[in-house]
Amino acid sequence: MKKAMKKLMVAGVLCMAGAAFLAGCGSDSSSGGKQFLNIATGGTAGTYYPLGGALAEILNQNIKGMNASAQSTGASVANVNMLKDGSVDIAFIQNDIAYYAANGKEMFKDNKVDSLRGLAALYPETIQFVTTQDKGIKTIADLKGKKVAVGASGSGAEANARQILEAYGITYNDIDVQYLSFGEAVDALKDGNVDAGVVVAGFPTAAVQDLAANKSAAIVDIDPKISDQLMQKYPYYTKMVIPKGTYPGQTEDVNTVAVKCVIVGTTKLSDEMGGEIVKALYTHLDRMKAAHAVGKYITKDTALEGMSIQMNAGAEKYLKSN
Structure with missing residues (x-):
């Protein structure tokens, strides 16, 4: 009887460990296997906000299990800080601000952010x-x-x-x-x-x-x-x-x-997901063009021009592919 109880306890611990592992992967039953992605944009009257809404729509329609949403923010500098504290997953940022953050310069002097990773450069x-x-x-x-x-x-x-x-x-x-x-x-x-x-x-x-x-x-x-x-x-x-x-x-x-306006994530975003995000974006540019006039400048050919920080490896691999 004691041996049977011991086996049941061991099995229970293993089961809980397995459940915890699955939860850490975002695959627990409470989230329905969904991937939640918060996108930081800018003010509602600006350019980032409509483009962020369009990007969320593209990702939701083209990446299985994706639940992306765009939120209005104080734009570039605020977005870096939100990426740093983990309250958002990806963000629209000017490439100079991304450079300052990654290198600890200007408004990020003594406050360097090492975790930033580029996904794509969009428009001037x-x-x-x-x-x-x-x-x-x-x-x-x-x-x-x-x-x-x-x-x-x-x-x-x-x-x-x-x-x-x-x-x-x-x-x-x-x-x-x-x-x-x-x-x-x-x-x-x-x-x-x-x-x-x-x-x-x-x-x-x-x-x-x-x-x-x-x-x-x-x-x-x-x-x-x-x-x-x-x-x-x-x-x-x-x-x-x-x-x-x-x-x-x-x-x-x-x-x-x-x-340049760039889309940026952090080291928390997997290379696989980085690749999926840019693939979805660059195969559905019609939606970005419909969202704002600057959408006409967004092309895969220019997606690495002006990128001022280290790239997400998955995004870079896709952008360098034919």
């Missing part, structure tokens, strides 16, 4: 130095002595503004710095309270279109030679041309630079 987020025609600003060099809205303090846009100004030999001591978000910057331009503002977004940007409809807006050209120097120092920048006619009254192409 163009850096636009916006002014109005009446200010007489033709080049970045003309910003000396001017009131410039450089972005919210500690934001990616502010770091972009500082780096580009630095490439022209301009420091914050040479300008009247205004720490304003791009929406606030455009309002200040309308009111004549600043001379220029920095907007980082896919173009045409609604806030700039609105400014152009109310005043004669202008985008300041960045010299391609300066762009080359910038790209040598900061590997996340790419060259970009804003074609003439993008905004009302824009009669010439404008040279500038861009960072």
Whole structure:
């Protein structure tokens, strides 16, 4: 009788251990074998949010057992912190912010995040130095002595503004710095309270279109030679041309630079799942195009361009396949 009881106890322990193992794999009966995936995006009025919703839909329809959902967040910097604490599984982030986090620079100085892994680079987020025609600003060099809205303090846009100004030999001591978000910057331009503002977004940007409809807006050209120097120092920048006619009254192409929107996970995301996510995404790009105008820039051919951090091995393998 004692031997029988002992056998039953051993069997019970083994059964519990097996159940615990299955639960750790996300395969317990309470979840119905589903894979839950939280996707961090940005504000509801931005670009990340509709794209995140479209991505969740693609994953739910094309990966067995997937239960993905997109949530509105404070965008890139907030998303890195959410990835770090495990409250989200993948996120939309600017490639420069991902670079800062992975290398412990800028707003992540002394707070390096080693666990980030890239899944795909999506589309360019163009850096636009916006002014109005009446200010007489033709080049970045003309910003000396001017009131410039450089972005919210500690934001990616502010770091972009500082780096580009630095490439022209301009420091914050040479300008009247205004720490304003791009929406606030455009309002200040309308009111004549600043001379220029920095907007980082896919173009045409609604806030700039609105400014152009109310005043004669202008985008300041960045010299391609300066762009080359910038790209040598900061590997996340790419060259970009804003074609003439993008905004009302824009009669010439404008040279500038861009960072890229990237999808990022962490080391917690398996290589297998990373591969499945990018395969589902790049075989259903029509849904991303329907979600937002920038969807037309999302292609498998450019999915590794501007990736500023180590890749998820499964995603990289798929993206490098024919």
